[in-house]
């Protein structure tokens with residue numbers, strides 16, 4: 001054996017030793033998680049196996065302690081999977097998501113809950129809400145806004161007649177690929193995608209596929225499924241969806257904006273306590289008079305509360321030209337700094353509901 005091979009063998013032996021130690025430690029961690037489950041059951045908290053604030057706290061601490069060479073993202077992925085496995089020992093969770101399999105929402109759900117959660121694809125956003133409302137799923141994941149295309153209004157509207165709370169948020173970088181059996185761009189006569197996918201690649205399509213018809217369909221995964229059946233069609237979808245349906249990639253990363261990110265909400269029946277880095281989502285409305293919005297928001301401005309988003313939507317059942325406002329602010333509703341301003345807002349509003357306080361996306 002050469003000297004090089006000796007070196008390699010010695011290094012691999014050390015890696016084997018470390019893997020044995022990691023296994024030992026991970027097993028010990030899993031046994032402790034089982035003990036936590038028993039402690040929760042004794043305190044009557046058996047239903048709250050998943051604790052978003054605790055998981056967020058663990059991930060924040062570990063990413064702060066991380067000295068490399070692994071990146072923050074890699075450390076987060078590793079430990080999310082460790083926690084996913086530990087959680088599944090306590091109770092297997094079912095997570096409904098906007099399907100079918102291969103959607104970006106599935107990717108977001110797996111990113112958040114890890115691969116040891118049972119994933120239940122639903123055909124519509126309403127279907128995800130219904131699965132959680134009926135108890136068929138413990139949690140749900142739906143898209144709520146995209147950095148270049150704005151709000152997913154159906155998700156916001158659905159909160160107006162649901163008791164569900166927001167228990168978490170997930171941010172996912174969205175990379176779109178063009179997939180087709182056509183062999184080249186010039187043979188493509190139609191492009192399938194979700195409306196959001198078509199919009200997020202609008203400039204690219206105008207430059208590279210001006211001749212092709214755009215066909216919005218129910219999801220990017222459905223687009224990949226259709227493109228698998230029609231040789232002159234293409235799909236704008238994730239690489240994972242293209243692979244799942246066996247459609248070759250013609251071009252990767254065709255999104256118009258480099259930082260293209262979608263934010264998803266985790267739905268459930270739970271109010272996570274403060275984690276230290278939280279966000280609160282509200283829906284508010286008031287009689288339609290001048291200065292309405294200013295009056296509703298004034299307590300936030302006066303107290304220096306950061307507002308990260310505001311959307312207005314028609315109030316529907318409340319009357320024509322009446323609006324409700326969906327507002328996200330930094331902090332937890334139980335934080336001392338938020339209690340006063342929120343109470344003032346509540347007094348000024350005819351509709352005031354906290355949709356949830358939850359750990360900010362990691």
Ligand SMILES: C=C(O[C@@H]1C=C(C(=O)O)C=C[C@H]1O)C(=O)O
Pocket residue numbers: 032033036049050051052054055058082083084086087090
């Ligand atoms: C172990 C617990 O239960 C779950 C699993 C966690 C983990 O593996 O660290 C953390 C939070 C919970 O989602 C806990 O609540 O501490």
